[in-house]
Amino acid sequence: MVQAKTWILTKHFEGFPKESNFQLKVVDLPEPKDGEVLLEALFLSVDPYMRPFSRVRMKEGDVMIGTQVAKVVQSKNAAFPAGMHVVGRSGWRSHTISDCSDLVPVMPDWPKDVSLSLALGIIGMPGLTALYGLEEVLELKAGETLLVNAAAGAVGSVVGQIAKMKGCKVVGSAGSDAKVAFLKKLGFDETINYKTVGSLEEALRKAAPDGYDCFFENVGGPFSSVAISQMKPFGRIAVCGSISTYNDTDPQTGPFPHMTMIVKQLKMEGFMQSRWEKKNAESLRRLMGWLKQGKLQNREHVTKGFENMPAAFMGMLQGENTGKAIVEV
């Protein structure tokens, strides 16, 4: 009999997550029935969205939500034979009995020299988020100036690189000198360490004196108020994340952006990459092509050991990672 290690949300988060919000629980798995498979997790993702969505999509006692790259180790489903690698929404589990409804096979011609963990990052949800935010929401054009914050993160670092490929000027903000150095290595035109910069307003103005055509928003909170005030007329804002507010016990407040939005005729749109799911197969091939051509650089922050998932999650929320935060089982 196979035993699965699982991480349970024992209590909804109040403020910043604590060790006591999580409990490791070992459960016995049944044999897979017809149509089912047994999965073994290889890599698990920890992502910012898990913090706010824990309230929306989970109740206390549930296994933490999340995506993993897994190997089919036993199969009663011909479409998912033993040995296949899949991306699944199994949550924080080492082993899973799945009816396959949430599984997507890893790209069939996945190159041998590329870690499968990238299917959770640059060739996965964060890469697609960056691509769709730029192409579908912002409709970014060559020659435009783009601002992206949390720029050294899983999404932000891809955003900046794709925008450079599209012939844009890219300004990135991140929270340490090491991250800023990483952004420079990726080819960002201007970089800002928002934690040490003094006046964010002045730094943003100096980085792009004529203002910003597009803003890829991952942070929210006070950063957004400063950024919105420096948009050009007809500027577009893609609201992808709001990590600076996820752990608020009382919601942060800021000035209403309405007058700025009217006078500059700004457009602001919230989005999730799942909206363009039908394009995923083609989009993942494009991302993989750019990676293989050296046009996209990948960076991961790997934590080893399933038992360290809560620590990896909390570290990611504190900005410990440069690039994609991954747990390797």
Add this chain to the structure above:
Amino acid sequence: MVQAKTWILTKHFEGFPKESNFQLKVVDLPEPKDGEVLLEALFLSVDPYMRPFSRVRMKEGDVMIGTQVAKVVQSKNAAFPAGMHVVGRSGWRSHTISDCSDLVPVMPDWPKDVSLSLALGIIGMPGLTALYGLEEVLELKAGETLLVNAAAGAVGSVVGQIAKMKGCKVVGSAGSDAKVAFLKKLGFDETINYKTVGSLEEALRKAAPDGYDCFFENVGGPFSSVAISQMKPFGRIAVCGSISTYNDTDPQTGPFPHMTMIVKQLKMEGFMQSRWEKKNAESLRRLMGWLKQGKLQNREHVTKGFENMPAAFMGMLQGENTGKAIVEV
């Protein structure tokens, strides 16, 4: 020699405008030169935008900005012969020497039984604002549910009526029982007196339990936070005005809307009707057609006497008007 009465902004507004912000000044006008005309104001507009734009487009000592319907009384420009009626951006002036660059002739076949003052309202900028906000920004579709605030105002009252013509459910908010009665007369499906309703949140939910597809925003401030939380997935928000914040000395603050915008994938866009100026001639004919067919009802709040312009302006900012606020010289 013709003398012009003008209203000067003596000092920039701090908080709510006061009588002392304005000064009536009489100036002698020269003879019109080649290409110029002498205008006599018949109707002048007082609009919410004048409050925030006074900071952006005026300096102390300038004549107050604004639009008027005027008659050409003397002409040295063949395109604008004596006797023609025009809409011009002359500001708060009884008489003006104009080089004609800002003048638009009133629709040539303007019906005799329709007051020319409507060229400042339902067949003018506010009507166009309503139309473009609904058609160009929101792309409102039949069967959708629309929320509009300041619904008894110059723009809001047209918004609601056009949305009803398009087969939508319309919920309107206004600040008195008399205004709410006016909205009912216009055919609004649900009406809310936001000043007496107790919980705006509950009132909005009761008016549209499934939420709102579209929100035509004229008010801003705390109303916007409540409204945004009740949008349907993929809801659209046209940000037209923010009258509740125009007289702030310290900017009002509210919770950041980012998480709601992400989870519901909302789109919010600020706009000014001038963006679609090329469509104006056709759009004004459409508005006039609806008016003549009885599909659009007009309501004006007329103040008599050029000397009462500051009072009319301040009254409008306090919500004294139902329908369009106009000054008749």
